[in-house]
Amino acid sequence: MSATLHSIAGSRSFRVLWLLHELGEPVEVVPYQIMDGSLQQEGFKAISPARRVPALEIDGRVLIESGATVQYLCETRKGHDLMPPVHADERADWLQWLHYAETLGGGIQNLNMQHLFLPKPEMRSLTVMGIETKRLAIALKGVEKALSDGRDYLLPTGFSAADVMMGFTLTSARRYVRFEGFPHLTAYQARLEARPAYSAAQVAEGPQQFYTQDFYELPEG
Amino acid sequence: MQITLHHAHEARSMRVLWLLEEFGADYTLRVYDFFNKSLRSEDYLTIHPAGRVPSVEVDGRVMLESGAIAEYLAEQLPAAGLHRGPDHPERMEYLELLHYAETIGQHLANLTQGHIVLYEDWMRSPTQIGLETKRLAKVLTRLEAQLRDGRAYLLTSGFSAADCAVGYGVWLAPRFVSLEKLPHVAAYRDRLMARPALQKALPPEGAKRIYTKDFYEVPDV
Ligand SMILES: N[C@@H](CCC(=O)N[C@@H](CS)C(=O)NCC(=O)O)C(=O)O
């Protein structure tokens, strides 16, 4: 039986979808939307107890947490170089970037909440929007710095699942932070998007539906 | 292993401090004041480019991200028994919890920002604080369901590094949500509090703390 991915296009579920494409694993996508109540459907809670995506049905079990799912797939699928073994020199860095991607993911989620999902402008906090934008920029700068020695991917040894975790994060971050000051990050993102599995995963997930602008300026205030 | 932990009392670095105490490992501790910009000093920024805690130096290598550090230390020191390797039947649950800890952690961080870091009413968004409080309660409900079968710790195979990662959030959560309707979580928290290693990770008498109120009420909209 092939895998089933519960997914919102343009969200963290892209990490899992892209990885499955890198691994050549067939997967069926069940699409949800953030605001249309589809996450509240009867039955989804049994799949994802906190009603979040991604949730991946595979190998007779349900996996949640994108980072854990990515590591599980690397461990259970053979014939790839996407994860350094426990005693490899790059192990610590690989784990670090896997989790760091979620520090970026959390920052983006906070900005999404303020810019897109609070129904009325007076519910927002301009202070929070300002702080979160700055924190996201600083966290991105950490990635820029790591790439500045000229490496192509997060690990000097080459492409790995840590890069897959960064996937949707950079695309979304660019809606809130300008990348002009981040030449290495810009080139890195282009390198990721040029991978055939990346484009194939984009086709499989369909168009994202919650961002309506390429860039969100901080409101005046 | 030569380990230096960069820490602020009551911050996520407490996960790592607690874990090091569970190992009985030797380590050097550097404590920063969460509020006075010491995390933004030139010296610290060379270690953590985003100026956050925790970071660790392990045999001269810098590592960021509490979840990654916990996973790495536990797998490099398997004799401590706090690790669940790829062959363990609870491997996936273990990985999931290490990441779920930050799903909980992000809500706690947002609440810390809303209640404490933003010290003036006009800076905050009461709507966001209300939403984050509800989301925190929801992610804890999932732990309640997991603990309901009477297990002492999050995995049926006993205490693990995942308990330090998630346990930090469980330790902190009652300052923002009541555990009254989550009796298994409350009993689990008591069990964690009884561990000498957790007690040693708490701030010493008289130290400057992040959390000074027992309970932070959601402000009126
Ligand atoms: N740490 C989790 C976070 C999952 C998460 O929060 N997913 C978002 C979409 S990107 C979601 O489902 N949000 C819906 C909600 O929170 O109601 C992961 O990496 O999988």
Ligand SMILES: N[C@@H](CCC(=O)N[C@@H](CS)C(=O)NCC(=O)O)C(=O)O
């Ligand atoms: N995902 C990271 C988050 C680290 C983090 O944000 N730490 C907070 C303290 S709990 C911090 O250092 N905040 C200070 C700041 O961002 O200025 C981890 O788990 O280590």
